[in-house]
Amino acid sequence: MLNVRVTGSQGPTVVMLHWLGGTAESWNEVAQELLRWGVRSVAIDLPGFGGSADVEPADVAMMAAQAIAAVRSVEPIGDWFLIGHSMGGKVAAVLTHEAERGDGDLAGLRGVMLVSPSPVSPEPMQESKRAEVIEKLGSDGADTRRDFAREFVKQNTGKLALSDAVLEDAVEQVMASRPSAFRRWMEAGSREDWSERVGVLATPTIVFAGTAEAELGADQQRLLTAAHFSNVTVTALEGAGHLSPIERPAELALRFAQFMESRGVSLQRQTEALNDTFIALIDSAQTSSQTRAVMKDRLRSGKGASSIFSEETSVTLHALVHCIVPQAGFDLARKLEDTLAQRAGDGWRFDALPADPEAWTAGLATLNHASIARWGVNFAALDQEKQQMIVQAAQDGELHRGVAGALHLGARANDATAAQMKLWIEDVRGDLARLYVADPRAMQRIGFDGFADNNGFVVITNASEVGA
Template identity: 45%
Template sequence: MLPVRTSGAGSPALVMMHFLGGSAREWDEVSAILCTRFQCIAVDLPGFGAAAGIPGYSVEHMADAVADVLGHLRLERYILIGHSMSGKVAAVLARRLADHALHADHQLKGLDALVLVAPSPPSPEPIAGEKRAAMIENLGEVRGDHADEYRRAQTYVTKNETRDIPPEVLARATEEVLRMNRAAWVAWLEHGSREDWSERIGVLDIRTLIIAGEKDTSLGVEIQQRQVVPHFSNARLITVPGSGHLIPMEKPEELAATIKEFSESL
């Protein structure tokens, strides 16, 4: 069973998944705000965080693992929140629920809505070949002392765009990158991000909020409009001003307020 971090109480529960190289801890600041109103459940995906030793790195295997957690939790109502890499996983789980809608005991029962934060699209993620190769080269395996590893991990978190991340949050995120299983990192870049689920996911009518960062150079507004929005007939796309790709750590107050408003409107 995947490890989870749980806080608060209230319905619907908010089930949160993380970005590539991240962990459940990327949601700490958002959860601290939302747990006064909702039950917040942050999940470590296979190969990351406290689940670094758990195998199964394909999109399907990650979806299987999260479905097992949801089946175990038996939540009456919940919203599935996927950030970046896990946005694709969230879409796959929503399609599974739609395909099993008539089965009352199905493990995904209770899913009310999706919140997709700068999500990887159902189609192959548009990563340039040279960028993909550089990411694999930089963090695909341990190849230096701790200081060198730390520098490369922190560079991945900050990247080459403006990101206003508090120093303590940046340090935590960097340590979480170093904590991951490097095989999971390589698997996503070489395979998971290239998986094409667009036909299988099709068009879903589940209520969906898609959130993009104004300054996101990885999976910004244009990619969301072109590759994500067409798969959700009941979706709304909004932009977080001043934010890059790591919205939960860059703009936790704004993101929490947006999720709260959306959740209470269901």
């Protein structure tokens, strides 16, 4: 039986299959992010890798069969989603085929998410690269194998370098796998052609691929992978390499969550809970019925209104909100999206800015373009320090279109001007502060109970004495 790593105990389930050189642990950060959305993750070590290193490396059919057995071992599975990265993507396509053929162990599959997947046809690869991986990772020489493992991970990374800790963890995963597993995949598995057997799959699917990878990038995925799915979207991740699950796990998890919700699965980010004392105060006679209704409505973090933004813009919005209020304790970004969708703002705007939805769209695009120009990746892919640098530049009036229409810092013709960005960031902070402090969970944090005034006002001084 293959080794299985489970994160979470309830909610919709995602089954994760890793890349060549990775293990179930390569999904750790993504799984932790999904846990915050109430999603349970089941990551599988494929034969010869990680905790399944003692399992004899297998062809694609056997890998799929063993993965099905691993899925069967997880109870209950219910409605579930399948995620496959690189090598795991090819296995995922075969599992999807089996599910559509009526395999009872795979019943309830709602959607498939593929990350830079190896196609069902033979994987395009330079023969020199194939030979190098076989020689360096398919051998037992520990010293030379570790040196190449580090280089192998770096070669598959995109515009942003991995932190030392993430890099070394990835290297350890490569080293934890059997050399014969690399040889088997490079010599046989990656060459297998499942095109006719898989045919065209009907299960809704989304494919993610980095723009900084050549052989399995977004353009290749549209040619090789999308042809085998009738209901598929290919999404390019700006500046990402082949290893987006470890390069940008938070962004990828958010995109997974968006896809799951598009399939009708209701997700709710885990939020800070109110304590019994605060709940009792809200429910007491000290709180008027009108105030109580408002407070309980505010506890519904994101009521599910249709977003006015594209998925790409929504990803940037979530990243910006987390950058400014990193420990909100509830889904502040979704609250904001609902407010903008319902056009339920604070009733005013700066004269230099358009209406809120348009201002937010332009502002988020400007942040994104500046990030791509400076670091080669979108705003959501940056760490918090770099995000704060971009936000500070906007606040200081440094993100704008240049003189005579020349673009500055990656700006595009419809981006906000420097003056607009400065005002917009001020508005952003105001909107987020208003939504944050109005939430009962924030009130509990600061010990505010001024809403509980149903007994009326208390006279603290005589009006005639004022000014005496």
